[in-house]
Amino acid sequence: MTEEGLSDEDQTQLHQDLDTLWTQIRAEVQKSFGPDFHEGSLRAAVKCILQQEEMDSKWLSLDPGLVPVWRPNRTLLDHNEVLGHMVQACLSQRPLQDGAGDKSEAETASAAEGELKAESEKASKQDSLDVTICRLAAQMREDLLYVQKTVSPCYPEHMNILQTYLLLYHRCFSSRLEQLANAPLDNKGLSCLLHWANHSYPREVVDPELEGKVDTDSLGPLLPTELVQTLQEQYLTFIQECLQRALKFEQELWDKPSKWSSEECSFPQLASDVLQMLVALQKVISVGPEQSQTIPVLLDSFLCRYVEAVEEFVKGNHINVASMLKAQLVCEEQFREFVLNHEIDEQKKLSCLNSLNALRDCGYCSLTSGIRSNLKEYVTGMWTGPWLDGSLPVMDSLLDFVDQKLDCLSDLKPCCAQWLLGRLHRDVALRYFKNLLKTKRRRLNEQVAGANRMTDDVNKMDAFFTKKGSDSGWVSKILLHVAEVLRLQDPDSIQLELVFLVQLCPDLSSPHVCRLLLLKSGLSTDSIRAAKCSVEENRPLGPPTNCSPPFFSHLKVKWIKVKMSQFELNTCGC
Template sequence: EEERLDDLSRKLILREEELFTQDGRSEEEEDRLLKDFESLSVRVWMAIHSSFVTTATPAGRPDVLRSAVDTILQQETQDQRWTERPADSAPVWRPLRWLRTHNLLLQKMVEKQLKDAEENETGDTGQLSSVTKRQVCRLGKRVKEDLLTAAEAVRHCYPSRMDVLNIYGGLYHQAFAARLAQLCSSELDLDDCSYLLFWVNHYYPDEILKHKELDGIKTACLGSLLQPDTLGRLEEQYLSTVSRNELKKWLKNGKISRLSFYFASVVLIFMSTKKTYFPLGTKIMQNLNEVTFSTSQELNHLPLRHAPLLNYRKSVEDLVKVNPSNLHPVLKATLVCEQQLRDYISGQAEGLAEEQKRRCLDTLSALRDCCYQCLTFPLHGKIKVFLSQLWTPPWVDGSLPVVDQLLSFLSQQL
C-alpha cells in the first residue's frame, strides 16, 4: 500500500528543514528533494482531479482526497514559514503555492466537465426538439449532478474553512453562464428562447440551487446566469412575440384562458425578473394600435371587450383563495399592470363608449382592491395593537408616541 500523501508531505518538509538549516548541502541532495516534491505533486493533483470519479480507483477514494487536501495545506503553511525567513536561505522551489494551483485545477476540471457534458450526445435528452435545448439540458444536468457530488462526498474531504462547496458553486455558475452566453450570441427561435429562459429563471435558481443538499451555497452571491442586457433581450424577444400573438387571440375571440393572458404574463415576467416588474401593460397597449391596424381586415369590427378584464379579475381572486407561496410578489406585479391598464383606458383608448370605459375601470378598481386587501390583511392585527393605545393616560400625557410608532411600523412594512 502506498504511503499516505500527508505523511509523505510531512517527511519531505522535515528533509527540507534539515537540508536548508545545515551548512555544506550539495546540489545533488537539493535535486533529489525537488524531484520528490514533484513526484508528490503529481499524486496530489491526480487525487484532486479524481474528485468526481465514482469508481473505487485509489485516486478517487475519499481518504486519498482528504490526504491530498491536508498535503496542500501543509505545504501552504511551509510556504508561509519560508516567507518569515531570509529570502536567500529559502529553497528555489519555495513558495510552492499549491493552494493557488489547486483552485486553478478545480476551474479547469469544471470547464472540462461541462465541455464533455455538452458534447455527449448520449443520455435522455434525445426527446428535446432542438440542439440548443439538448445542450442546455445536458449542461444543467451536469451542473446539478456535480454540485450534489461536491455536497455529498467531496466537501467532507476538506476543512470547513475552505468552504469548497461554494468554490465549486461559483466555478460551475461561471462556467454554465459562459456556455449560455455563447448560445445566446446567435439568434434563438422562440421555442429555444423560452426553454433557455425557463432554465435561467426557474429551474437553475429554484430546483438546483435550492436543492436541500445544496443548502450551503450562497446563492445571493451568484447572481443571474445571464448578463442583464442579454436576459432583457431574450425576455423582450419572447414577450414581444407572445404578447402580440395572445393579443390577436384576445381581440379576435373576446375571451381568455383560465389564467388570463395579462395575469399569466405578469406571473411570467415577475418570475423571470424576480424583483423587477416589467411594464407589461404599457408594452401591450403600445402594441394594441399596431396589432389592430395590421389586422384591421380581420378585426376592425371587434371592439375592446370587457369580458377579458372580468376573467383577469376572477383569475386573481381565485389565486388569492389558493394562496400559493409566491402570492404577494404576483399581486405586486398585478398592481403595476392594473395601473398601466387603467392609464390606457382612461386616457388613450379610442372608440370606447363611456359606459364601457366605466365598466372596465370599475373592474380594475375591484382588482386593485382585491390585491390591496390581500397585501394589507396581515397588518391589520398589528395596527390594532398600536391603535388600542390611543386615549390611554400615557398617550394623553405625551409619554407614549403612538402615532410615531405606527408611522414607523407602516414605513417598514410598506
C-alpha cells in the same frame, strides 16, 4: 536562489520529489468523481496539500533571498485549477480518461474548451436549448449533492470545499449559457435563457438539502447584465409582434360572419392568447422597478388599439356586430380580471380600466340600443289618472317589452350578462325617475297615490331584473326612498328621508332635491331650504363607504328646469 547547505544535486532531487508528490496528489483529486475514488487516499492528498501550503507560508515569512526557486509551491492553487477542469469535464458529460493526470494543464484546458464548443454547436443544431440547459443544471445539482455527501468530508471545514465547487460550477455553467446565448436563437431559446437567468438560477441547481451550507448570494448573475438586456429587448420585440398579429387575426375573423358561432362567442381566443403571451413574458423578464412596468405598458397599448378596432367595426353596421360584441365582452371580462388581480402601477391600471370601460360601453350601448331607445314611450303614462288608480300597467308593459328584447342576449356568458343586466336595470330606473320628475306640482292625494304606484312599480322592476341576473338591486332602494319622500307630508320627516337618501347615494345634487320637492304642494320655502341645507350637511365626505354606485349624476337636470326651480323657490338658493 538556492537553499544554504543543499548541493545542486540535492536541490534538483528535491524539486523532482515535489513534482512527483503533486502528480500523486492530482491523481487522487481527479478520482473524486470516479469509480476508483477512495476516501482515505483523498484525505491523505488533502493533508499533503495543507502541509505544502504551510511550508509555503514559512518560507514566505523569511528573507526573500533565502527562499528557494520552487517556493511558494502553490499546491492549493494548482489543486483548485484541477477542480475547475474536473467541473468542466463533468458538465461536458465527458468523464476523465485513464491517464488524464499525465496531461499538461494546458492540454486539459484546451481539450475541455474544445469539448464545450463542440457540444454547444451540437446542442444548437440537434438538441433543444431547454433540454441542454436542464441537463446541465441537473448535472450541477447532482454533483454538488455528491460533493457535500462524499467529497466534502475529506476536506477540513475551514477549506469550505463545497463552496469552492459551487463557485467553479457557477463559472462553468455561466460560461456554457453565455456561449449558447451568443449562438443564433429562436424565440423559444430566448425565453428559456431569460427564464434561467432571471428566475430559475440558482434555485434550480442547488438542492434544498444544501440550504444553509453554501452561499448562493455570492455567485453573482448567471449571464452578464448587458447580455440579459439585449436578450430581453429581442424577446420583447417578439411579444409585441405577436400581439399585433393576434389583433390583426381577430379583426380578420370579424369580417367573416360565417365563422361566428355561439361557441366562438362564449369562448373567444383573443384574450386567452394575449394573456398567455404576457404571462410568458412575466416569467422571463428580470425583476425590478423598471421591468415591473413592462407588461402594464404592453397591455395598456394593446387595449387602446383593441378598443379602437372594436369601435370602428361597430360603426360599420355589420350584420354580425352583435355576435362579435358578445365575444368581445367575454374578452373584456378576462382582461379586467387580469388587470385587477395583478400588481400594476395605479396610473397604468387606471388607464387599462378606462379602456376596458370604453369597451363595455361600446358593447352595452350597441346590444341594448333597441331597448333603451324605446323606454320613453312606455313610461309616458306616468302621473295620468289611469296610472294613479292602477288601471294603466305602465311597468308591466315596459317589462314585457324588455323581456322580449332580452331574448337576443340569452347566449351571453353569465359573467357578462350580470353586469349588462345590472346596467340596464339602472338605466330603466333612471328613465322611470326622469319621467317622475317631469310633471307639475301634485296635490296631496296624487302624491300619496303616486308613491303607492311607484312602490309597486319598483318592486316589480326589482323582481324582474333580479330574476334575470341583475346585481343592481341598490337602484330599487334608491327609488323606494324617493317614493317615501313623495308619500310623507311632515317637513321634518321629509328632511330625514332625504338625509337617508343622500347617505345612500351621495351624488344626489341640490337641483335633484329641488326638483323632487317641487312635486309636493304644501311645502313652504323655508321647509325646502332647510331640507336642502340638511342634505348638504349630511352628504358623506371623502371616499364613499357602504354607498351605492352613482345614480343621480347620470340624470342631468336641464338648465331651464333648474332656473324654473330657482324662480319658484325664490330664495331657496338651489
